[in-house]
Amino acid sequence: MIFVRKAVFIDSIKYILFLSFIVFILTVSSSNMNYNWQWYRVPGYIFTYSADGSLEAGRLLKGLGVTVRISAISLVLAFIIGMITALLRLSSSFAARVVSRIYLELIRNTPLLIQLFVIYFVISPVFNISPFVSAILALSLFEGAYASEIIRGGINAIPKGQWESAYSLGMSSIDTYRYIILPQTFKQVLPPLTGQAVSLIKDSALVSTIAIFDLTMAGQAIISETFLTFEIWFTVALIYLLMTISISTFVHYLEKRNSYAH
Amino acid sequence: MLIEPIISVNNLNKYFFSPDKSLKIDAVKNVTVDIFQGEVVVVIGPSGAGKSTFLRCLNGLEDFDSGTIVIDKIPLDHHHKNRLEIRKEVGMVFQSFNLFPHMTVGKNISLAVRRVRKKSVSECDKITVDLLEKVGITDKIDSYPGQLSGGQQQRVAIARALAMNPKVMLFDEATSALDPEMISEVLDVMKNLAKDGMTMVVVTHEMGFAREAGSRILFMDNGEIVEDRKVEDFFLDPIEDRSKAFLSKVL
Numbered sequence: 001m002i003f004v005r006k007a008v009f010i011d012s013i014k015y016i017l018f019l020s021f022i023v024f025i026l027t028v029s030s031s032n033m034n035y036n037w038q039w040y041r042v043p044g045y046i047f048t049y050s051a052d053g054s055l056e057a058g059r060l061l062k063g064l065g066v067t068v069r070i071s072a073i074s075l076v077l078a079f080i081i082g083m084i085t086a087l088l089r090l091s092s093s094f095a096a097r098v099v100s101r102i103y104l105e106l107i108r109n110t111p112l113l114i115q116l117f118v119i120y121f122v123i124s125p126v127f128n129i130s131p132f133v134s135a136i137l138a139l140s141l142f143e144g145a146y147a148s149e150i151i152r153g154g155i156n157a158i159p160k161g162q163w164e165s166a167y168s169l170g171m172s173s174i175d176t177y178r179y180i181i182l183p184q185t186f187k188q189v190l191p192p193l194t195g196q197a198v199s200l201i202k203d204s205a206l207v208s209t210i211a212i213f214d215l216t217m218a219g220q221a222i223i224s225e226t227f228l229t230f231e232i233w234f235t236v237a238l239i240y241l242l243m244t245i246s247i248s249t250f251v252h253y254l255e256k257r258n259s260y261a262h
Numbered sequence: 263m264l265i266e267p268i269i270s271v272n273n274l275n276k277y278f279f280s281p282d283k284s285l286k287i288d289a290v291k292n293v294t295v296d297i298f299q300g301e302v303v304v305v306i307g308p309s310g311a312g313k314s315t316f317l318r319c320l321n322g323l324e325d326f327d328s329g330t331i332v333i334d335k336i337p338l339d340h341h342h343k344n345r346l347e348i349r350k351e352v353g354m355v356f357q358s359f360n361l362f363p364h365m366t367v368g369k370n371i372s373l374a375v376r377r378v379r380k381k382s383v384s385e386c387d388k389i390t391v392d393l394l395e396k397v398g399i400t401d402k403i404d405s406y407p408g409q410l411s412g413g414q415q416q417r418v419a420i421a422r423a424l425a426m427n428p429k430v431m432l433f434d435e436a437t438s439a440l441d442p443e444m445i446s447e448v449l450d451v452m453k454n455l456a457k458d459g460m461t462m463v464v465v466t467h468e469m470g471f472a473r474e475a476g477s478r479i480l481f482m483d484n485g486e487i488v489e490d491r492k493v494e495d496f497f498l499d500p501i502e503d504r505s506k507a508f509l510s511k512v513l
Contacts, residue, residue, distance in 0.1 A: 168354035169374035169426060170347075171378055184364050
């Protein structure tokens with residue numbers, strides 16, 4: 001016990017030293033640049049008073065709302081696309097395997113930014129799709145490809161005996177997937193899928209390039225008006241960090257609650 | 263009047279190729295056998311003789327290359343519907359139990375009854391309780407497989423297969439993965455099943471079980487059935503040299 005406490009103590013000291021070092025670097029560099037810190041102006045971009053005196057969301061918070069909406073919808077779609085692609089790749093149909101393989105290679109071997117531009121500048125005018133929908137389409141297609149590989153890996157990791165015992169009971173392939181294979185797969189792939197969800201939230205910053213007022217775009221706009229470069233970018237980064245950390249924490253809690261004895 | 267066999271296997275062949283495709287290995291070779299209602303057929307032989315492969319062919323877990331299998335008048339062929347129909351009537355118990363780890367014991371047993379036999383929830387509950395009583399672990403209905411000993415898991419696996427009310431039960435080395443002190447509890451369940459008149463095909467290394475509960479021995483070697491005899495005849499008076507050599511090693 002005493003050793004544990006000592007270890008924690010030493011760790012804390014190291015952590016504090018590290019933080020002080022970072023703060024020191026920042027202070028030195030900003031004073032060298034003669035940067036004029038104006039943190040007091042930042043809260044106004046998070047919350048602001050409207051004309052009638054009531055509190056309302058500031059520009060950053062409004063941008064966050066757009067980011068959350070785009071991320072949440074894309075997350076659901078990416079999961080569905082990933083699931084379907086994984087099942088197609090594992091299916092016995094040759095055509096299904098080829099189609100899913102082409103989709104996968106196309107998405108994984110081109111930059112997300114280019115995919116976003118292709119959808120926004122080439123496909124959306126043809127089908128008359130709004131920027132918001134284009135953004136969701138690009139993000140969910142991109143993250144869905146990665147999610148499908150994670151899910152496929154998870155399905156392949158289920159022991160062969162699970163299929164055999166389900167089949168030997170006369171169960172159909174669909175029932176076997178639904179009751180036996182997928183529930184076990186999800187428990188295994190939840191951590192890597194969470195990582196993918198975090199990537200999605202971070203990648204959503206790219207949608208600012210197609211004229212969507214998400215968190216990043218809001219930050220950019222504020223900076224170009226006020227030159228609060230450091231304060232706003234730090235704040236924006238912190239907001240992204242809060243989002244991704246809360247997702248990881250929530251999933252960790254889910255994992256603990258749903259664990260069963262092996 | 264002629265009695266129809268419940269399992270009829272005719273000239274069954276299955277072969278594998280060695281990894282470099284140069285060698286053709288016969289896993290099951292020209293197997294022809296009829297099995298009748300109530301028989302307890304024990305399949306024995308040296309490892310690699312094709313016993314498990316033969317057994318797995320019987321419920322379509324393994325594809326075969328030529329020959330026919332007819333179970334309860336349903337041919338096991340390319341029709342997926344026939345395959346599902348046969349699997350409903352043929353229960354199987356595996357060496358490694360293969361219980362569903364994310365479900366309770368009760369759910370493991372009732373799932374297929376509910377989904378495949380389409381019985382009501384209350385019927386499923388009754389079947390589950392009755393079968394757990396039969397295999398002697400009524401208190402574990404809400405446990406997860408990971409919380410049970412190997413012997414208990416295998417008994418649950420037997421109950422799960424029985425829940426479908428199958429006409430035939432296949433046992434694929436059901437006691438080989440068990441600690442020695444747990445083998446008897448599983449064998450006892452199997453012996454009781456045999457006594458109740460269940461048609462069973464049992465791949466095993468337990469000669470004691472074969473003698474006590476078996477009605478017929480299939481001795482396999484290199485994919486072929488070398489001897490197909492009544493249990494007492496086989497153990498007292500093996501004909502073929504290969505069976506004699508095998509028996510001298512295991513007895």
